[in-house]
Amino acid sequence: xxxxxxxxxxxxxxxxxxxxxxxxxxxxxxxxxxxxxxxxxxxxxxxxxxxxxxxxxxxxxxxxxxxxxxxxxxxxxxxxxxxxxxxxxxxxxxxxxxxxxxxxxxxxxxxxxxxxxxxxxxxxxxxxxxxxxxxxxxxxxxxxxxxxxxxxxxxxxxxxxxxxxxxxxxxxxxxxxxxxxxxxxxxxxxxxxxxxxxxxxxxxxxxxxxxxxxxxxxxxxxxxxxxxxxxxxxxxxxxxxxxxxxxxxxxxxxxxxxxxxxxxxxxxxxxxxxxxxxxxxxxxxxxxxxxxxxxxxxxxxxxxxxxxxxxxxxxxxxxxxxxxxxxxxxxxxxxxxxxxxxxxxxxxxxxxxxxxxxxxxxxxxxxxxxxxxxxxxxxxxxxxxxxxxxxxxxxxxxxxxxxxxxxxxxxxxxxxxxxxxxxxxxxxxxxxxxxxxxxxxxxxxxxxxxxxxxxxxxxxxxxxxxxxxxxxxxxxxxxxxxxxxxxxxxxxxx
Ligand code: B12
Ligand code: SF4
Numbered sequence: 378x379x380x381x382x383x384x385x386x387x388x389x390x391x392x393x394x395x396x397x398x399x400x401x402x403x404x405x406x407x408x409x410x411x412x413x414x415x416x417x418x419x420x421x422x423x424x425x426x427x428x429x430x431x432x433x434x435x436x437x438x439x440x441x442x443x444x445x446x447x448x449x450x451x452x453x454x455x456x457x458x459x460x461x462x463x464x465x466x467x468x469x470x471x472x473x474x475x476x477x478x479x480x481x482x483x484x485x486x487x488x489x490x491x492x493x494x495x496x497x498x499x500x501x502x503x504x505x506x507x508x509x510x511x512x513x514x515x516x517x518x519x520x521x522x523x524x525x526x527x528x529x530x531x532x533x534x535x536x537x538x539x540x541x542x543x544x545x546x547x548x549x550x551x552x553x554x555x556x557x558x559x560x561x562x563x564x565x566x567x568x569x570x571x572x573x574x575x576x577x578x579x580x581x582x583x584x585x586x587x588x589x590x591x592x593x594x595x596x597x598x599x600x601x602x603x604x605x606x607x608x609x610x611x612x613x614x615x616x617x618x619x620x621x622x623x624x625x626x627x628x629x630x631x632x633x634x635x636x637x638x639x640x641x642x643x644x645x646x647x648x649x650x651x652x653x654x655x656x657x658x659x660x661x662x663x664x665x666x667x668x669x670x671x672x673x674x675x676x677x678x679x680x681x682x683x684x685x686x687x688x689x690x691x692x693x694x695x696x697x698x699x700x701x702x703x704x705x706x707x708x709x710x711x712x713x714x715x716x717x718x719x720x721x722x723x724x725x726x727x728x729x730x731x732x733x734x735x736x737x738x739x740x741x742x743x744x745x746x747x748x749x750x751x752x753x754x755x756x757x758x759x760x761x762x763x764x765x766x767x768x769x770x771x772x773x774x775x776x777x778x779x780x781x782x783x784x785x786x787x788x789x790x791x792x793x794x795x796x797x798x799x800x801x802x803x804x805x806x807x808x809x810x811x812x813x814x815x816x817x818x819x820x821x822x823x824x825x826x827x828x829x830x831x832x833x834x835x836x837x838x839x840x841x842x843x844x845x846x847x848x849x850x851x852x853x854x855x856x857x858x859x860x861x862x863x864x865x866x867x868x869x870x871x
Contacts, residue, residue, distance in 0.1 A: 400568065400580075473507050664688065693744060727755070
């Protein structure tokens with residue numbers, strides 16, 4: 378049987394500025410873990426943003442799939458639906474499966490009154506898709522493909538699957554988490570498009586673990602893995618690093634939720650990278666302040682292994698807000714982590730979340746001041762987003778602070794979907810834009826960031842000059858509105 382898996386092209390506006398095109402393991406891993414005898418192809422539509430309909434049409438013609446699987450986060454679902462409609466228009470006999478975060482949120486175990494706004498089983502969504510693959514996809518998708526290929530429709534024994542009988546949806550029970558030993562390494566030759574990257578580097582994604590045992594209440598991850606942490610053998614991780622090198626990558630992005638959950642294990646991974654000669658590549662990972670601050674030599678060893686930059690979840694510096702996010706008091710740990718990372722020469726992409734219920738303008742700005750004082754190199758500041766089925770959504774709904782309830786295309790941390798008790802949605806959005814601009818965009822880059830930018834530094838200076846001139850000619854408010862307008866339609870592909 379021919380199978381095509383596609384990940385969605387939508388992106389977070391700031392990420393575009395950084396020129397990131399990231400291969401999605403959510404499609405290459407299920408494509409690899411099928412039974413023998415099928416032809417599976419994985420396509421990342423982020424590499425085809427210039428002509429999405431053309432890319433889909435060509436892929437359908439060339440690979441002639443009987444089943445197409447779409448991978449989508451919640452903010453990408455509207456595009457997934459358009460892609461599904463487009464495919465059905467090309468060939469109505471192709472079966473369509475939706476997998477990934479959005480599909481997983483539709484598990485019957487986490488039903489809410491808002492479910493029909495996420496996926497309307499009795500409406501267009503229900504008619505368009507044939508299957509939902511909820512949770513980890515490797516085994517569920519394999520069993521689905523085998524059943525379809527055998528001509529069978531005995532779907533009721535496939536755990537984690539939702540399917541239709543005479544138009545009526547049935548939801549099988551959740552599949553228990555997989556034993557990670559059973560998951561085959563992703564076969565990247567199944568990819569049909571390959572121009573991935575990060576500013577001229579060739580980037581690929583690798584996994585060393587799945588899950589996290591923390592319970593931050595803005596995080597959707599618990600719906601996929603609960604509060605568990607499963608690790609791959611370090612030898613498997615090294616084999617995968619060797620594989621991405623073979624396909625020409627020179628940056629490995631670890632997609633682990635929290636690779637620092639066991640900092641001793643990360644230390645061991647770094648030592649093994651060095652020992653086995655994989656330190657000829659660069660690496661990037663999402664790390665926690667708790668983990669990095671736990672072992673003073675960890676940051677230095679990471680740098681020696683090739684970690685040139687990390688995303689550090691600082692989130693907020695107000696203890697009140699950290700408590701509200703169920704994050705614990707990590708301020709001192711964040712300071713320590715930034716110091717350890719900088720001493721080692723690792724660039725810190727600081728994760729910040731603003732727009733907590735009690736925030737004033739001063740509270741928002743205090744976070745940017747902290748980032749500046751601590752010398753954070755790149756600001757990844759997001760507005761608190763009431764992602765569906767998270768604890769924070771419930772709290773914000775109760776407090777009447779959610780201003781955009783159901784346009785989920787705006788749920789990516791860039792757009793403002795809430796207000797605070799002291800700031801309207803518009804004031805919060807403007808505060809975030811202005812602080813981001815004043816403290817990061819128009820500021821002199823930190824020495825580490827400047828080094829990473831290389832010649833790009835001069836391009837940035839030129840852009841800055843243009844931006845400054847724009848503020849001289851216009852009011853800040855006008856510039857803000859122009860920028861927001863520019864970003865509003867970036868994810869309209871079909
Ligand atoms: C790595 C990562 C990124 C990377 C790379 C994304 C990529 N292209 O793969 C970067 C840094 C770019 C990123 C950015 C964002 N991310 Co992100 N990211 C992750 C993270 C940590 C891991 C994803 C991953 O690769 N996992 C490993 C693979 C193997 O697992 P998987 O993708 O879940 O796929 C499995 C199943 O979902 C399923 N599956 C998935 N798709 C399909 C399709 C089919 C057909 C089938 C059968 C099965 C299937 O099978 C797979 C194998 O088991 C997750 C958290 C998590 N644990 O998933 C958040 C997560 C997916 N991100 C999230 C968000 C919100 C974002 C952003 C919008 C904003 C932000 N806060 O950063 C941006 C926007 C991205 C963009 N396109 O512009 C949310 C999504 C929430 C939601 N409800 O949709 C998550 C869950 C984080 C969270 N803590 O809440 N992200
Ligand atoms: S530490 Fe990160 S992955 Fe873990 S629950 Fe918090 S936000 Fe989610």
